[in-house]
Amino acid sequence: MEGLIYKVLDYKESSNLVYLYTDFGLDSLLVRGAKKYKSENLSFCEYLNYVSYTKTNNTLPSLIDYKIINRFINIKNSITKLKYASIITEVLRQVLDQRHSRILNFTIKILEKMEANDDPISLTFIYLVKMLKVFGILPDLNKPVSNDQNFNDIFIKAYYTLDYDIVVDSIYIKKIIDYYNKYEAINCFNIYKILEV
Numbered sequence: 001m002e003g004l005i006y007k008v009l010d011y012k013e014s015s016n017l018v019y020l021y022t023d024f025g026l027d028s029l030l031v032r033g034a035k036k037y038k039s040e041n042l043s044f045c046e047y048l049n050y051v052s053y054t055k056t057n058n059t060l061p062s063l064i065d066y067k068i069i070n071r072f073i074n075i076k077n078s079i080t081k082l083k084y085a086s087i088i089t090e091v092l093r094q095v096l097d098q099r100h101s102r103i104l105n106f107t108i109k110i111l112e113k114m115e116a117n118d119d120p121i122s123l124t125f126i127y128l129v130k131m132l133k134v135f136g137i138l139p140d141l142n143k144p145v146s147n148d149q150n151f152n153d154i155f156i157k158a159y160y161t162l163d164y165d166i167v168v169d170s171i172y173i174k175k176i177i178d179y180y181n182k183y184e185a186i187n188c189f190n191i192y193k194i195l196e197v
Contacts, residue, residue, distance in 0.1 A: 002069065003027055004107060005049045006089040010035070016045045021092045023101040029061045048072050048085060050108060074115045084120040085111060088127050097134040106130065
């Protein structure tokens with residue numbers, strides 16, 4: 001099974017509870033001895049690790065074996081990138097949609113672009129807009145919504161708060177939308193293509 005670790009909690013003296021989003025939805029498991037300095041499982045229990053793993057079938061499953069696919073080191077070494085990656089994982093852990101494999105794949109692609117030094121704010125914007133369908137909202141960025149204004153116009157004119165401290169001006173919103181529109185794989189004319197059955 002493959003999954004993205006979105007939360008790690010202490011469990012007793014030397015173990016961790018690890019929470020992941022997988023091809024089958026949310027999962028959690030106990031990693032025994034993970035906090036011991038020489039533990040083989042120490043590197044598994046890192047937030048934002050993308051891993052493949054096997055676990056026991058107990059009521060509280062335990063980690064048997066694992067392989068780290070991507071640690072997203074560049075994201076973890078950047079406070080800005082880590083901030084926006086945490087927005088992505090916060091959205092991910094609330095997903096109830098059943099297309100888990102496609103959603104995980106899309107999330108990993110966005111994180112890989114962020115890891116490769118693409119703009120984290122723009123990538124987070126793309127992620128949030130595309131994930132609206134998962135939560136039952138179907139915006140069309142080019143369809144008039146009122147007084148012949150489309151969503152582009154509304155985004156450009158509005159103050160769009162990206163975190164608790166920053167309000168981005170209309171020029172930057174235009175830049176984000178231009179960035180969004182240039183990605184052929186996630187083009188605004190078919191922004192949900194990656195999630196289609």
